[in-house]
Amino acid sequence: MSGVDRSQEFRRGPVGPRTRAYEEVLNRIEERITADGLTVGDRLPGERQLAEQLQVSRSSVREALRALATLGVVSSQVGRGPDAGAVLTSRPDSALTDLLRLNLGLSTLSMREVVDTRLMIEQWAVAHAARDGEGALDEMARAIAAMDAATTPEEFVEHDIAFHMAIAAASGNRLTSAIMRALRDAVRRYAIDAVLRLGDTADLQADHRRIHSAVTEGDAAASVAAVTEHLARAYPG
Amino acid sequence: MSGVDRSQEFRRGPVGPRTRAYEEVLNRIEERITADGLTVGDRLPGERQLAEQLQVSRSSVREALRALATLGVVSSQVGRGPDAGAVLTSRPDSALTDLLRLNLGLSTLSMREVVDTRLMIEQWAVAHAARDGEGALDEMARAIAAMDAATTPEEFVEHDIAFHMAIAAASGNRLTSAIMRALRDAVRRYAIDAVLRLGDTADLQADHRRIHSAVTEGDAAASVAAVTEHLARAYPG
């Protein structure tokens, strides 16, 4: 015989809502973040220490930390020192990307919905950029040049993403930028196939140049129109 | 002495990128989803079986499944039978909500950015609804009536969310709806405080009725204007 009879612990009330241990840990950590005003860069206690504090096993703590890591708010480093352990971060981009990619894989979201969402963000962002987004012009021009120099669809798409991310970044809104980034990363494969299908990138580049010109001239309406036509060309249907 | 010396296993190439075991499991499961065309409702093998197939410990499998559950693509039920075990699902809403809430808690995203994003979606959705969203009118009217009857800020906000979700749903785009839902859920507390601060909900309800009228008449421009003014009132600054 080994182990301890634990069958009578954690009885709360007549019906006990059956909170999983790792969820309890999750909530406690979130509480601590908001209550103690923890912010990016701060360290959480070690897994063993958290386990003792919360009276759960290290496995449960690890599952909770894994969930937080998946949401992009903690990042664990091994070893020792000030940078080791679970550190609070904030990487909504990769988390959003995974979320979209996997849900697309289960075909609960259609490509049409993703493209339409992208169109919404891009119209909104380019209108902002046309009004006061001079900072993005250089980045956009560089991306266009890099696309001209690209020799493979993969390379082209890489810089295409950079071009459109420059527009999104010009809006100054990190949330829409993160969503945009996640959308592009999640459908990267699809975009490469689209370039292959078109065969020629001249039309796409002409669109890019029109967008760049319209933003340069500060013409919001023309910018929106150019972006709309561009996406209609890239994702017909 | 117990255990087995494993120090020489998993050496691949000169520099081995040190893939964590649970990431390997994650990739394998994702592969299986796309390759085998698994879809919502299908079951994954049990944790013990997966562990044996992939030659890792059950803990690593569990961490991978926990990550997938956090992204809203699997859901685990205990017990036995066809519905037990890890089942593929697709709940982007709750995953998005957690993602936003936690990243907001770390103040990497400002409330301004969230509200602006919401404005973007809502303008886009209400324009769609005005064009062909008659299905949403009843739902909107019901929510307005429920807000009239609400006695607490919490209750009011609950139906306010329902009102705006009806608009989002009318767009027919599940991705934007999911983002909208996540935005509202993540800032629910903030919205309740806003209602308390305003003290009176008459102006908000007047806005809601204007939006409903504009959508009823199919006037997209008026709908967008009404939504814009509504959000400016609710979240000044």
Added chain:
DNA sequence: TGACCAAATATGGTCTGACCATACACCCGG
């Protein structure tokens, strides 16, 4: 034969304790 109840069983959930690889901290000698 059919309905009902009890045992077997498969599943996720949790715990314990161990070992490994890593990377900084510390100390000691030159």
Added chain:
DNA sequence: CCGGGTGTATGGTCAGACCATATTTGGTCA
């Protein structure tokens, strides 16, 4: 003062056990 060796805290992984739950199975009784 500096360089290297050792100590040690940290996450990563594993193995094995037990628990709670829910279905399946099979037997018993009406």
